[in-house]
Amino acid sequence: MNAIAVIGSGNAFFKDEGAGLYAAKYLKENYDFMPEVEFVDGGTLGFGLMPLLQEFYHVLIVNTASDDTLTPGSVLVRGCDVFLEESKIKKTANEVEIAEMVQICQLSGTMAETTLVSVVPEDIISVEVGLTPCLKAAWPKYIDAVLQQLSAAGVSYEKCQSGMTLDAILQTFAEPSIEHGRGF
Numbered sequence: 001m002n003a004i005a006v007i008g009s010g011n012a013f014f015k016d017e018g019a020g021l022y023a024a025k026y027l028k029e030n031y032d033f034m035p036e037v038e039f040v041d042g043g044t045l046g047f048g049l050m051p052l053l054q055e056f057y058h059v060l061i062v063n064t065a066s067d068d069t070l071t072p073g074s075v076l077v078r079g080c081d082v083f084l085e086e087s088k089i090k091k092t093a094n095e096v097e098i099a100e101m102v103q104i105c106q107l108s109g110t111m112a113e114t115t116l117v118s119v120v121p122e123d124i125i126s127v128e129v130g131l132t133p134c135l136k137a138a139w140p141k142y143i144d145a146v147l148q149q150l151s152a153a154g155v156s157y158e159k160c161q162s163g164m165t166l167d168a169i170l171q172t173f174a175e176p177s178i179e180h181g182r183g184f
Contacts, residue, residue: 003035004153005056005112006146007049009042009063009098012173015128016072016121016135020063022169023117023142030163031147034156050101056112058153062146065118066095072122073138075145080114113153117146129174131166139166 008024011017021041028039042049042061053059065076080102102114119142122132131139147157164172 003037003056004058004060004150004155005038005040005052006060006062006150007040007042007052009049009061011043012129013127015123015126015130016119016132017064017124018129018173019119019121019131019135019142020061021173022131022166023062023119023146025169025172026143026164026166027146029169030160031157032160033150035154037150037155047097047101053101053112053114054110059112059114060146060149060153061098061114061116062142063095063098063116063118064121064124065116066124067120070120072120072132072134073141074120075138075142076116076118076120077145077149078116078118080111080116083116115149117142117149130170136166 006024006027008021010020012021021043024039024041027037038056040049040052067074067076070076083099083102098116102111119135119138122134135142150157
């Protein structure tokens with residue numbers, strides 16, 4: 001089994017719904033990790049990500065969380081059990097697929113220790129690559145929450161001398177190319 005993976009999940013074509021993808025890319029480009037962390041563009045693959053939950057010891061899924069009781073930009077850190085027990089209706093295909101994938105892996109008896117680090121979106125309807133001003137303002141808090149979970153998993157990190165700004169990350173998703181890994 002491999003040690004740890006960060007899976008960026010979401011849909012970059014629906015404004016804030018891409019926050020998980022952007023966060024994984026941001027971390028990959030701006031930090032060095034020890035031991036090495038594998039960053040995965042989970043997009044909206046849903047069940048296609050299931051093998052990752054069985055291949056790694058620890059998995060962090062970074063995504064958005066629909067929760068009308070919280071203000072946009074709120075950050076949630078939840079283990080799988082809490083995520084599955086929540087009575088709130090999952091509003092996006094991303095949330096539904098992750099819940100189903102986790103349930104199946106739990107039944108199989110082979111599953112990584114999995115934590116979800118989610119940010120509450122403001123706009124997942126607009127067809128646009130980018131983030132609302134609210135999520136841009138919450139960005140440092142969201143990234144810090146992921147870094148704290150990596151630290152708790154025994155991963156140390158250092159900020160890179162050079163990296164990519166959030167705006168540059170958004171631009172690579174808006175204009176994907178083979179040269180830039182199609183965004184990721």
